[in-house]
């Protein structure tokens with residue numbers, strides 16, 4: 001395989017995926033570079049959404065296509081925001097407004113357990129799937145500047161810092177890194 005489409009418009013995800021595959025002899029092409037928009041994420045699961053994002057571009061270009069659908073599941077909120085993580089604060093949500101909403105929904109509650117999940121689909125002649133999960137907790141305040149989304153609020157288990165504060169270390173321990181590891185092995189063989 002010498003080319004891979006990454007079906008995302010999320011710059012944070014794209015940066016992490018490109019960095020993860022930086023030592024592969026594969027040209028990574030993003031949905032933006034193709035001038036493509038994104039399909040509506042109508043799926044009820046991460047897998048359905050990842051598959052529909054990948055299929056949208058694979059059916060058109062017939063180049064192996066990777067898509068990530070991910071979310072943050074907060075235990076005391078019964079798994080919310082989950083598949084709705086990007087739009088937790090409504091259709092016009094921003095990372096900032098989602099984080100503020102999450103903090104206000106949690107208030108001072110002491111049970112702040114949460115997990116991040118990434119489902120990656122690699123679509124070519126076959127559908128390959130990989131899942132990465134990281135448990136942790138939600139901080140009481142936003143901390144750190146790097147990364148994207150809920151990174152300033154999520155403290156992975158075994159650490160005292162948020163994904164944002166962990167900065168480039170996130171790249172080795174994150175839910176996405178876990179899922180990408182398996183996909184990388186598959187890409188190396190294709």
Ligand code: IMP
Nearest residue numbers: 068069070071072085086148149150151
């Ligand atoms: P989707 O997979 O495009 O539906 O969006 C996933 C949403 O989950 C993002 O917009 C972020 O809000 C959040 N998210 C997914 N992965 C991460 C991550 O690694 N860090 C922080 N937020 C994330």
